[in-house]
Amino acid sequence: MKCFKIFLYIVVALLWLLPASCTQDQICLSNQHAVQTGFYSGRSSVDKDTMLQNSSVFGVHPQRDSIYATETFQTMFLPLSFDQDTTIFVIDNNSLRDTLWFSHSKEMAYISRECGFTFNFTIDSVWFTRVFVDSVAIDVKEVNYSENFENVKIYIY
Amino acid sequence: MLRYIFISVLFFLSLSVRSQVVQEVVEVPRGFTLGVNLAGPINKLFDTDRTGISFLTRINLKEDLFFIGEAGFENVNFEKTAYHYDSNGTFIRVGAEMDVLPKKEEGSKDNLLVGLQYGFALQEQGSSYFLVENGYWEDYTGRMGSNTINTHWIELSGGPRAELFKNFYMSWNLHIRVSVASNNASLMEPYIVPGFGNGDSRLNAGFSYVLEYMIPWTR
Numbered sequence: 369m370k371c372f373k374i375f376l377y378i379v380v381a382l383l384w385l386l387p388a389s390c391t392q393d394q395i396c397l398s399n400q401h402a403v404q405t406g407f408y409s410g411r412s413s414v415d416k417d418t419m420l421q422n423s424s425v426f427g428v429h430p431q432r433d434s435i436y437a438t439e440t441f442q443t444m445f446l447p448l449s450f451d452q453d454t455t456i457f458v459i460d461n462n463s464l465r466d467t468l469w470f471s472h473s474k475e476m477a478y479i480s481r482e483c484g485f486t487f488n489f490t491i492d493s494v495w496f497t498r499v500f501v502d503s504v505a506i507d508v509k510e511v512n513y514s515e516n517f518e519n520v521k522i523y524i525y
Numbered sequence: 526m527l528r529y530i531f532i533s534v535l536f537f538l539s540l541s542v543r544s545q546v547v548q549e550v551v552e553v554p555r556g557f558t559l560g561v562n563l564a565g566p567i568n569k570l571f572d573t574d575r576t577g578i579s580f581l582t583r584i585n586l587k588e589d590l591f592f593i594g595e596a597g598f599e600n601v602n603f604e605k606t607a608y609h610y611d612s613n614g615t616f617i618r619v620g621a622e623m624d625v626l627p628k629k630e631e632g633s634k635d636n637l638l639v640g641l642q643y644g645f646a647l648q649e650q651g652s653s654y655f656l657v658e659n660g661y662w663e664d665y666t667g668r669m670g671s672n673t674i675n676t677h678w679i680e681l682s683g684g685p686r687a688e689l690f691k692n693f694y695m696s697w698n699l700h701i702r703v704s705v706a707s708n709n710a711s712l713m714e715p716y717i718v719p720g721f722g723n724g725d726s727r728l729n730a731g732f733s734y735v736l737e738y739m740i741p742w743t744r
Contacts, residue, residue: 448662
């Protein structure tokens, strides 16, 4: 009887352990410090999204490889720099080039025990050249981990 | 008047005799126990980053009421790609447990314990290295100095306890813990709060698996 009781207690205790051994790790998201931009027609009086044809985008200071290489897109995800307060990108549209300067501040944040740390950004201002870009508007200033908002609207001719 | 006193004395004598008879039939062991909670070593089987153990005592306050006190430590050390982490901490837990087993076999010393406890943990944690990956621009690396954290919580517990051999008990309990206060001023939440569990969460479930030996003070 005692042996049966010991066996029963151990079995029940082991059953409690099963959920603990089966817990799943949290999925950690990547590229969460990228400004999300959308292209809109500068000729329309209301926001009308538009595509940028066969264009390339790359960062400068220091110069980097293309984020987009001869692609057609309406939305861009532009990663912000951890080292500098201003991140600069060049958009090359069939040899017509415009430059965007994103001035930003950052704050370190703790995500979770699985994923560690990240930076959340606030976009302070955006400067731009006006070759084919008409104007730029900041819609959502905060670039935060796990949030998915269009931060900046770029109006093009 | 004499008749009244005589009847009263007889009544109280009969009560006394009855209570003695009851005590002889239901023998409840009284004393205190010294035990070890094996939850820490068992946790290490599933998560090798954690090292801990705790020791406890139960004291009979009444036949069905126990004081429970527990003290232990839990350390966490790991090196992941995202960050390295070190935490050393101790905890205490005090409270009361009630035996709610409704009917026992004659001579049985088994219990079904339901308890309410207060817990307190003191730990020091830090990160000697962390990495924030950018993927396009330069990554960022840094370190986070150590800081000391106090955590207070309340917990409910419940589970059976059985006497396997004379004065030797085994029990397991399920615990529901709610954090009520923490003074963490750091950006980083504790990976594990000793005795409490996941530092990311205010509500945790846990288990304990206890072996204890009773030192009786009454027969």
